[in-house]
Amino acid sequence: MSDKSLRIKISLTLDGFELDVDETLPFGGVTAIFGPSGSGKSTLLRAIAGFAPVQKGLIAAGARTIFDSSTNIATPPHERSVGLMFQDTRLFPHLNVMGNLAFADKRGASTTSDSLLEDIVERFDLQDLLARDVGALSGGERQRVALARTLLTRPQLLLLDEPLAALDMARKKEILPYLEMTSRAFSIPILYVTHDIDEVCLLADRILVLNRGRVTAIGSTQEIVNSLDLLPNGDPFEPAALIEGRVYAHDERLQLTDILLGRERFRLPLNISVAKGAPVRLRVLARDVAIAKSRPADLSIRNILPAEISRIEDGAQPAFATVMLTIEGGMLRARLTRAAVEELNLQVGDHVFALVKSAAFER
Amino acid sequence: MLEFSAILLTLRLALATTIILLIIGTPLAWWLATTKSRAKPIVEAATAMPLVLPPTVLGFYMLILFNPDSLLGGFWVNATGDTLAFSFTGLVIASVVYSLPFMVQPLQSAFETMGKTYMEAAASLRASPLDAFLTVAAPLSLRGFITASILTFAHTVGEFGVVLMVGGNIPGQTRVISIAIYENVETLNYAQAHFLSVILLAFSFFVLFFVYSTNRQSRVHVG
Numbered sequence: 001m002s003d004k005s006l007r008i009k010i011s012l013t014l015d016g017f018e019l020d021v022d023e024t025l026p027f028g029g030v031t032a033i034f035g036p037s038g039s040g041k042s043t044l045l046r047a048i049a050g051f052a053p054v055q056k057g058l059i060a061a062g063a064r065t066i067f068d069s070s071t072n073i074a075t076p077p078h079e080r081s082v083g084l085m086f087q088d089t090r091l092f093p094h095l096n097v098m099g100n101l102a103f104a105d106k107r108g109a110s111t112t113s114d115s116l117l118e119d120i121v122e123r124f125d126l127q128d129l130l131a132r133d134v135g136a137l138s139g140g141e142r143q144r145v146a147l148a149r150t151l152l153t154r155p156q157l158l159l160l161d162e163p164l165a166a167l168d169m170a171r172k173k174e175i176l177p178y179l180e181m182t183s184r185a186f187s188i189p190i191l192y193v194t195h196d197i198d199e200v201c202l203l204a205d206r207i208l209v210l211n212r213g214r215v216t217a218i219g220s221t222q223e224i225v226n227s228l229d230l231l232p233n234g235d236p237f238e239p240a241a242l243i244e245g246r247v248y249a250h251d252e253r254l255q256l257t258d259i260l261l262g263r264e265r266f267r268l269p270l271n272i273s274v275a276k277g278a279p280v281r282l283r284v285l286a287r288d289v290a291i292a293k294s295r296p297a298d299l300s301i302r303n304i305l306p307a308e309i310s311r312i313e314d315g316a317q318p319a320f321a322t323v324m325l326t327i328e329g330g331m332l333r334a335r336l337t338r339a340a341v342e343e344l345n346l347q348v349g350d351h352v353f354a355l356v357k358s359a360a361f362e363r
Numbered sequence: 364m365l366e367f368s369a370i371l372l373t374l375r376l377a378l379a380t381t382i383i384l385l386i387i388g389t390p391l392a393w394w395l396a397t398t399k400s401r402a403k404p405i406v407e408a409a410t411a412m413p414l415v416l417p418p419t420v421l422g423f424y425m426l427i428l429f430n431p432d433s434l435l436g437g438f439w440v441n442a443t444g445d446t447l448a449f450s451f452t453g454l455v456i457a458s459v460v461y462s463l464p465f466m467v468q469p470l471q472s473a474f475e476t477m478g479k480t481y482m483e484a485a486a487s488l489r490a491s492p493l494d495a496f497l498t499v500a501a502p503l504s505l506r507g508f509i510t511a512s513i514l515t516f517a518h519t520v521g522e523f524g525v526v527l528m529v530g531g532n533i534p535g536q537t538r539v540i541s542i543a544i545y546e547n548v549e550t551l552n553y554a555q556a557h558f559l560s561v562i563l564l565a566f567s568f569f570v571l572f573f574v575y576s577t578n579r580q581s582r583v584h585v586g
Binding site for chain 2: 049050051076077078079081082083084086088090092093094103104107108149150153
């Protein structure tokens with residue numbers, strides 16, 4: 001087996017629930033573990049961390065085997081070098097913020113000269129919180145401290161269990177940059193459990209879809225988002241496409257940000273937190289895309305992209321069809337009525353224009 | 364004064380019992396709070412027995428155990444040249460058994476209330492089980508430790524039957540307050556009996572008052 005992979009072979013039964021996973025992941029980047037609640041996402045993380053009893057399996061991070069039922073290896077949780085950040089943070093209430101960070105730092109530091117603590121405090125903007133009682137932190141601050149605390153154990157593998165689930169939209173936006181920074185700054189593999197597709201699109205390099213304890217799909221974020229319409233149990237996973245571009249300019253007067261996709265421009269509501277030239281991912285819902293056979297004039301829609309029809313599929317509901325469009329540097333999906341497909345006589349290979357409202361990106 | 368030595372002896376006995384029970388009772392309570400073993404109800408029942416058994420029964424078995432012909436009694440005589448029965452050490456051993464539930468039950472309930480979430484968090488932060496117990500579980504269960512220690516101490520101060528059976532009435536050795544009160548009443552020395560009884564009465568009230576008021580605080584704190 002390669003030193004640069006993460007081997008996760010787990011078979012367990014817990015309170016009547018069966019989890020059966022057998023995957024080898026690259027040793028790096030963010031893997032989103034995505035699925036409906038009750039699909040076994042958290043149990044998978046707990047099994048890797050050593051908190052859920054695995055009956056059969058093999059868990060190896062790089063060259064280090066932390067569990068192997070065939071040779072009776074079962075490293076105790078505190079020796080696995082696996083950092084699990086719990087959804088409910090579990091900050092120690094008898095210690096203040098600094099006490100919580102120092103708890104991890106003391107046990108994670110290999111040498112006394114190592115200054116990760118100061119580095120982390122700075123990166124996570126925790127200076128003003130250090131003396132604070134953990135009970136006096138806001139939800140977002142708690143998550144920030146919990147993530148910082150986990151990183152201070154110097155984990156070889158980072159497991160994040162729905163780190164944003166308990167937060168409202170405003171708080172999520174407050175934490176997301178820290179998560180993005182974490183995946184860039186610490187070159188360790190991250191398994192990220194979530195049921196929020198927006199988080200997946202923003203953070204994940206690849207997606208593992210879990211349903212009823214089984215892996216139903218695995219692949220790059222773009223592959224999975226572009227191909228999956230419904231979760232296997234019928235939960236809606238809105239048909240969408242993921243496109244990747246770069247920030248070209250910010251227009252402060254009109255409050256819009258321009259994204260460059262190849263030579264085409266996409267206009268979105270202003271988001272100056274992303275620097276010029278930085279790569280961005282946009283998840284475009286199929287229902288936000290319309291099709292015109294010729295370039296329309298006098299239209300309120302700002303984003304008009306030349307496209308070629310690559311496929312036409314029946315939609316989940318009989319009245320609709322999903323039209324796949326190849327655009328410069330990616331693809332889009334459009335959800336149209338079958339009536340519209342017939343009336344416009346849309347055929348595979350047709351050159352058309354895809355229309356996407358900027359307002360669709362309001363979040 | 365004679366009764367001053369009874370008071371001092373009682374405090375020494377209660378302190379020794381509490382310290383020994385902290386050392387024995389803590390791992391036992393932790394095991395009971397975390398085990399999934401089927402032996403748990405058996406151990407729980409055995410631990411709680413001193414609550415319902417007449418002290419005379421316990422004292423009777425203790426005497427048999429302390430007999431120099433028995434294993435423990437014989438070992439003790441060989442090792443120290445002294446008998447366990449009617450000695451301070453024998454009294455401590457009997458008190459430890461008799462007060463065991465007063466240490467174990469509050470601790471067990473404190474550990475159960477804390478649950479395993481913080482212990483898991485500590486393990487995920489590379490703390491070994493012992494490290495996690497000392498640095499996370501113990502401070503988080505501090506109120507449980509205080510309650511258990513106070514109840515154990517107070518219960519030992521108030522015991523009578525077991526002491527009478529095992530220790531007798533040797534001044535400075537086994538004559539604790541409750542025995543002294545008993546003897547004072549027997550000899551119609553009511554003034555001394557009053558003096559000691561009032562001390563125990565006030566002591567018991569303040570101990571229970573303290574336990575209930577701190578428990579109320581902790582409930583408010585949790586809720």
